[in-house]
Amino acid sequence: MAGMPGTGGTRMLAWSFVGPALLLLIAFNLFPLAWNIVLSFTNADLSGGTWEWVGGRNYATIFSDKSFAAKYGAALRTTALFTVLAVAIELALGFALALALRRDFRGKTPLLAVLLLPMMLSPAVMGLFWNLILEGTYGPLNQILGLAGLSQPAWRTEFKLLCLLLVDVWMWTPFMMLIALAGLNAIPAQLYEAAEIDRTPAWRVFARITLPLCAPLLGLAVLLRATDALKQFDLVMAITGPNDQATQTVSALLYQTTFANQKVGLGAAYAIVVLVGVIAVATLFTRYLDWMAARQGREG
Amino acid sequence: MPRFCLALALSLTASLASAGDSITVWWAQWAPSDGLQQLGDDFAKETGIAVKVHQIPWSNFQDQVFLDFGNAKTSFDAVVGDSQWIGRGASKGLYLDLTAWLPGAVDMAALHPKALANLCEYPAGSKKYFAAPLETDACGFAYRRDWFQDPAEQAAFKAKFGRDLAVPATWEEFRDIASFFQRPDKKRFGCAILTGRGYDSLVMGYQNFLWSFGGGWGDPATFATDGHVNSPSAVAGLEFMKSLLAYAPAGAANFDYVQCLESFTNGSTAMMMDYFAFFPGVARSMGDKAGFFAMPGHAGRRACSLGGQGFSISAKTSPAKQDAAKRFIAWFLQEKQQQAWIRKEGGFTANAAILKSPAFRSATPYNAALADSIDMVQDFWNVPVYNELLAAAQRHLGEALDGTKPAKAALDALAEEHAGIFAEAGLAK
Numbered sequence: 196m197a198g199m200p201g202t203g204g205t206r207m208l209a210w211s212f213v214g215p216a217l218l219l220l221i222a223f224n225l226f227p228l229a230w231n232i233v234l235s236f237t238n239a240d241l242s243g244g245t246w247e248w249v250g251g252r253n254y255a256t257i258f259s260d261k262s263f264a265a266k267y268g269a270a271l272r273t274t275a276l277f278t279v280l281a282v283a284i285e286l287a288l289g290f291a292l293a294l295a296l297r298r299d300f301r302g303k304t305p306l307l308a309v310l311l312l313p314m315m316l317s318p319a320v321m322g323l324f325w326n327l328i329l330e331g332t333y334g335p336l337n338q339i340l341g342l343a344g345l346s347q348p349a350w351r352t353e354f355k356l357l358c359l360l361l362v363d364v365w366m367w368t369p370f371m372m373l374i375a376l377a378g379l380n381a382i383p384a385q386l387y388e389a390a391e392i393d394r395t396p397a398w399r400v401f402a403r404i405t406l407p408l409c410a411p412l413l414g415l416a417v418l419l420r421a422t423d424a425l426k427q428f429d430l431v432m433a434i435t436g437p438n439d440q441a442t443q444t445v446s447a448l449l450y451q452t453t454f455a456n457q458k459v460g461l462g463a464a465y466a467i468v469v470l471v472g473v474i475a476v477a478t479l480f481t482r483y484l485d486w487m488a489a490r491q492g493r494e495g
Numbered sequence: 496m497p498r499f500c501l502a503l504a505l506s507l508t509a510s511l512a513s514a515g516d517s518i519t520v521w522w523a524q525w526a527p528s529d530g531l532q533q534l535g536d537d538f539a540k541e542t543g544i545a546v547k548v549h550q551i552p553w554s555n556f557q558d559q560v561f562l563d564f565g566n567a568k569t570s571f572d573a574v575v576g577d578s579q580w581i582g583r584g585a586s587k588g589l590y591l592d593l594t595a596w597l598p599g600a601v602d603m604a605a606l607h608p609k610a611l612a613n614l615c616e617y618p619a620g621s622k623k624y625f626a627a628p629l630e631t632d633a634c635g636f637a638y639r640r641d642w643f644q645d646p647a648e649q650a651a652f653k654a655k656f657g658r659d660l661a662v663p664a665t666w667e668e669f670r671d672i673a674s675f676f677q678r679p680d681k682k683r684f685g686c687a688i689l690t691g692r693g694y695d696s697l698v699m700g701y702q703n704f705l706w707s708f709g710g711g712w713g714d715p716a717t718f719a720t721d722g723h724v725n726s727p728s729a730v731a732g733l734e735f736m737k738s739l740l741a742y743a744p745a746g747a748a749n750f751d752y753v754q755c756l757e758s759f760t761n762g763s764t765a766m767m768m769d770y771f772a773f774f775p776g777v778a779r780s781m782g783d784k785a786g787f788f789a790m791p792g793h794a795g796r797r798a799c800s801l802g803g804q805g806f807s808i809s810a811k812t813s814p815a816k817q818d819a820a821k822r823f824i825a826w827f828l829q830e831k832q833q834q835a836w837i838r839k840e841g842g843f844t845a846n847a848a849i850l851k852s853p854a855f856r857s858a859t860p861y862n863a864a865l866a867d868s869i870d871m872v873q874d875f876w877n878v879p880v881y882n883e884l885l886a887a888a889q890r891h892l893g894e895a896l897d898g899t900k901p902a903k904a905a906l907d908a909l910a911e912e913h914a915g916i917f918a919e920a921g922l923a924k
Contacts, residue, residue, distance in 0.1 A: 242564040243811075245589050262915050331745025332763065334680065347744040352897065435749075436693045443895065444647050454558050456883045 234463035243456035253464035253484035270448040278424040289371025322433025356443040504581035516684040517545035522575040524550035530839025569809040572816040579881040585617040590625040591808040600825040610845035614805035626805025628845035633868035634800040638766045640786035662788040676765035685742030687758040691751025692901040699800040706733030706798035718917040718924045725906035770802040772841040774861040787861035801872040880920040887912040
């Protein structure tokens, strides 16, 4: 708006465009965030009653209380493991699928539509469906394994984190594939033609043309998926519940603290800590992406 | 303007006059709530006070109730809250104190003492009441009576164990029977026990072993937990519970109330632990194939987890609504209405005389076992921090069942965490 003429009419028009969005932002983002910060310095309880200011006691509990710090540490480890594994597998599978689907072939459009279906469904509903698929005795997966003469494990009790990973990978690999496909399609065809004229081996073409030129978009996809996976909650709720040590992510512990244990003040402080952590990771990653883009620019 | 003010005044007067003409009761979504609604409709016919029973899925019940209590005025006038909630409801000023009213409105002598103590009173032994008994439930077992009565099975069992195949009186007998019926290749399993990691099902399942093996949650006077939660008896109880999972369907280390129920009603499991309130549905769907028995014991001790809920009035609703709710509770606890209540699906009375009566015991296939169970119920902590204690117990017991930690290590960690929670709450002495 800096370049706009400062007449009252145009200023009003500008505010009428920006105002509603600004109000929504304040009502649904800034106010809850500010309120959450206020709550984090109180001993607020879910069921009401009087609150008292407790200063930084909630933050001290998170970092120094032996019991909570142990739970927080375990949740942090579970979340990190889940995020790294889920994003890495989704990236590898998504990129491989994108490479396979890069060229036009008969039936490509319906195949793409089917592949994209999982990411369009609700994670909570998918979690409940997968619960049935992974059921130990009558679940379809174990029925198939049984027919093949293989062992039929109790998936949801013996391999809890694996179950979460399985469903997450099934849901979000198509997202990675979509972004990778967009990246691959944006690579100029002349580069491949030049490589073909030079008889460059396929692996070298992949390493020197395909991967580097796709990398910025893949990086963006990794950033988006990683920030999403760091907040993993719905699948945990649907598959194992928020209080299972093996799958308690930071978001599940946040829910457990605020709603099940009804400690709103402590939960608010914990939410701030989680938020700062996610922002820090995202900032580091965007800096890395900027650095990569700048390096490519210099090399290009 | 004067006309508008007059209309506003009239509508305000009308709304105040009708404030006590209806009450809203919140309870979980299950068959007993339907029965309560039917009785509420009868109450409305008699008194003109409408009763609306709002049902909430079990998985969200606690969250929604306490979230609503966070408001200045609750959306409900009465709540049928879990037995463990009473300490929180009483000490946080959420439940109306019924101490002065209840003994005058209800025949206290008619109430089963265990129901009165566990569902209504806080603190224990104080004679201060914050609820009236509504649903008096207990943990018990359903079993495949047709399998137990099959002559071929009886002969095979006798040949293997040297005794008749009959309803088990001890946990050791229970394990023998479970192992006998465990035939995974034929999709037939010995038992399903409560092990779910959600709200409280693992704790409710474990308690049946904990108490009969001689363990406990702690000293109710000092709130000491070390030496109680992790006593050798408690460890033995947990190890015994875990040993039963070898005779259960795949995935039975995480079976909540519904999954236990499903494993039985799908025809695959011989014995299933659950609350009696679920058994009317079992009896209806399985008929004579299903029988019911009270919790087995160990070394002469028998105990089972208390179920059920008390009827509490919100302290955050209008006095007119509170009075209407009191009228409904007093009406509901009259013997005539209790006789009607026990005819509703899963409607379990706290009326001791009805529970003992031969007519009640023989009215359904599960009533006798229920009546026996009420005499031996015990409950988890009902202090204001019950929810943190419960969540910690669910987590540590789960680790023991999953094999992540040995039973002793899991219970040591649990005793330490419980002690920390009691200390932080200012209860530990």
